Amino acid sequence: MFLENIKKTIQNYHMIEKGDKIIVGVSGGADSIALLAVLCALQKEYDINIEAVHIHHGLRGEEADRDALFVKQICKEWCVPCHVLEFDIAKEAREKGIGLEEMGRICRYNTFYDIAGKNGKIAVAHHQNDQAETVLFNLCRGTGLTGLCGMTPVRGNIIRPFLFVSRKEIEYFLSKKNICYCQDSTNEQNHYTRNKIRLSVLPFLENEINDKAIKHIASAASILSEEETFLEELAEKALHKMIVSKQQKKIALDINLLLSENVVMRRRIFRKAFCLIDDSLQDLSYIHIQQIEQLLHKQTGKRLSLPLKRSVLIEYNNILFSLEDEVKSTKFCYKLLPEKAIYIKEIGKFVELSFNAYKKQEKRLTIYTRVFDYDKIKGDISCRTRQQGDSIAIGNGHQKKLKDFLIDAKIARQKRDKLLLFAVGKQILWIPGYRISSDFTANETTKNKLWISVWEGEKNERTY
Structure with a gap:
């Protein structure tokens, strides 16, 4: 019956396929020895290759030496390759x-x-009692639904064939088969939190509350795990619908779409957004998720700094999740001369002033090209980032402070210092992708036209 229950778990969760290489963690204790015995019994049926791994932690002196020797001997007896590492x-x-x-x-x-x-796959001997212990441990420490799900039968290449059988069933199986195992004396000590749950809390629940308490806790974890999986799938679909942009270390989401979701779903989406750029939720607690929720309702430019260099920023209608790098200066200023392309290393682009741009345009992929009235330009043209006192002509003789223009154009604060500008003194000629100064535009009466071009490229690229 015991073996049949294990086979049912293996089949239900597709844990093992024929020809698999299975690494079994074997401490020498009852659980891992039973797991090794079961897999050996199923070896021919599943055509699997089994290898045992024993870790000597260097903590228990002669007892640890004894366990390592025992594992070596039983693996030799059962013809199982064995790795012992200290x-x-x-x-x-x-x-x-x-x-x-x-x-x-x-x-x-x-x-x-x-x-x-x-x-290869890794088989570990966690069982029903371990599951109940894990759920209670997470609950006492503070957790959400994910922690209450406990351990999953399969996680990546880790499989847990014993997750739905109890410690008593394992010990009965070993007794019936006359299989010996080692006793770890530290498992009987109350020095560790998990030991306290195992030795005091779980026995109390079984003896004083319900004799099936362990089974019921483990069963609840299984039910919650199924519901967690379903909710995670919904959150994944919702997240991808609201992604505005995604880069290696940052992702922007549409705030209005976020607010249309239930707060429960939003919390999941926040975590998933960070997972897309970080692969980890380490040190990200429920308090931090609540802080992100509060940030959603604040004005643009508001930022939240979180553990491990994570940050969240409101950018008009978007919320930006990012991993912060060391702050590097992106300010630059280059004097430009006609017919001489210059590489701007800070932004990885070439810029050029030319009186015959159309002849050169055919030979490269130009991102932006604009034409100006050269006779209206009194002074040297520079390619740079913004400076204090900059302004731009917006028509009808009106000038506007560059800062005010950028705010009105809803250009995010952290982008403003990186914007490529063309200027004469404090007068802005052109902000590529945004605005041309009305004071320098060419028209049908223009005699001397000047083209300014911007294109992507590498520093050693040939220019024409």
Whole structure:
């Protein structure tokens, strides 16, 4: 019956396919030895290649040596290739400033991944009791729906065939098969939070509340996991509909579309937006998600700084999620001469003044070209970023401060200092993509026309 239940889990969650390479994490304890025994029993049926991996953490002295030797011997007896690796977990934990449990977990899984390779699968022996323990641990620590789902049967190339059987069932299976296993004395110590839940909380719930408490908690986690998957799919679809722009380290979403969603869905969308640029939600808590929600209702230019160099910014009708880089100056100023192309390294573009632009235009892909009345230009033309005191003629003899023009044009604040401008002194001739000064435009009476061109290119590119 036990074996049939495991096979049902494997089939329901498509954990194993014929010919798979399965790496089994084997500590020597009851759970992992039972898992190794079950997979060996199914080896011929599934035509799988099994390898055991044992990690010696360097923490328990002779007891740890005993466990490593036991795993080697039983693997030899069962004809299973065995990898035994030793780490100084205490030292590595001190160096990285993290706890022993977390450091041990990192070393174990890094080793599993290395040995499994790209196509191998990693089988771990988490069972129903571990699931209940995980759910309670997350609940007490503070979590949302995701944490209440506990562990999933399959996560990437990690499989958990025992997730729906109890510790008692595992021990009964081993007893019936006369299979020995090791006892880890640290599992009986109340030094670790998880041990306290395992040794005190879960037994109390079973003995004093409901004898099926563990099974019910694990069952609830399974139900919540299905609902979580459904909600995540909805959030994914909603997110992609509201993406305005996406770059490597930033993504802009339409605020109006966001506000049309329920707040529950918005919270998921916020997290998914960061995942698209960061692949991680580390240190991003519910409090931060609430702060993003509040930011949605604030005016343009408002910014929220979050852990690990994350930031959120309101940009008119959009909300921008980004990873902040070191601030680098993008200011530049180049004096231009006719018929001489100049490469602007700060923006990766060429600019050129020319009296015969049409002849050259055929030989390159020009992003922008505009024509001006050269006789109206009194002074040197420069290509630069904005400066204090800049203004632009907007027609009918009216001048407008450049700052006011950029605000009215709804150009985001962080873009304003990077804008490419052509100017004579403090007078702006042209803002490519936005505006030409009315004071310098060419018309039918213009005698001397000057073309200004801007195009993409590399510094060593040939110019014509």
